Amino acid sequence: MLDIFDALKAHYKDLGAVDLVYKCIPSVFTRYPAEEDLYALFRNNAKLFRRDVSSVIEIARAPKLSDSRKCVIKKAEKNAVTFSSSVSTADFHALLSKVLERFDSKPVHSLSEIELLMSRFPENIKVFGAVLEGQLLAAAMVFDFGHIVHTQYLAASDAGRQVGALDFVLNNLISDVYGNRQYFSFGISTEDGGQVLNEGLVSQKEGFGARAVVHDFYRMEL
Numbered sequence: 379m380l381d382i383f384d385a386l387k388a389h390y391k392d393l394g395a396v397d398l399v400y401k402c403i404p405s406v407f408t409r410y411p412a413e414e415d416l417y418a419l420f421r422n423n424a425k426l427f428r429r430d431v432s433s434v435i436e437i438a439r440a441p442k443l444s445d446s447r448k449c450v451i452k453k454a455e456k457n458a459v460t461f462s463s464s465v466s467t468a469d470f471h472a473l474l475s476k477v478l479e480r481f482d483s484k485p486v487h488s489l490s491e492i493e494l495l496m497s498r499f500p501e502n503i504k505v506f507g508a509v510l511e512g513q514l515l516a517a518a519m520v521f522d523f524g525h526i527v528h529t530q531y532l533a534a535s536d537a538g539r540q541v542g543a544l545d546f547v548l549n550n551l552i553s554d555v556y557g558n559r560q561y562f563s564f565g566i567s568t569e570d571g572g573q574v575l576n577e578g579l580v581s582q583k584e585g586f587g588a589r590a591v592v593h594d595f596y597r598m599e600l
Contacts, residue, residue: 379417380418383415383421397597397599399595399598400597402419406526407563409524424598425596425598428594428595429572429592429594430568431566432590435561437552447585459509461506469517473514485531503519503521503530504519505517506518508538508543516534516543516547519532526562528565532564567583
């Protein structure tokens, strides 16, 4: 790893770069201890400049659901919301785009890019949703890494939020679909380079039993 970092520095210095930004892989995503890169960063005087807070459940030892999460999930069940493992990619992307419009944003991946990714990794990228009377209320796109699954995108319509549809989807994923996995990752709840914590978002994840795992970013001067 030290040799790799030497090669990285030499390559990017030749290209005229003045620094190198390195995002570390959180330990829960590795199948085997693999923090040689952290030592190499230390040896190269890299400085931590950003830390995002992600939320992860260790499924076999997860705390019980909070009362608030239980109530929301029961609300979805009482409203006859159904769980679907065959959500249309186009319907999902349309829902996600509409949700992000409220924040003057859009999905990182276009519909064509998502369809391409799913065609190349059909067993690893899937979309699950909550449906009521044929209408998609909430959906989750899951990236499956084997021992850990990660929710790359989560979205719920206004109607879906009223009946707790997204919590209903997440509970089905954690307790049933991926109940035999080691970890379930929700992704980050921080903004502005890690300086702002979305307390409502992280509280929802913690209600499922998730706890913090950090995503660290280092800057190495060349």
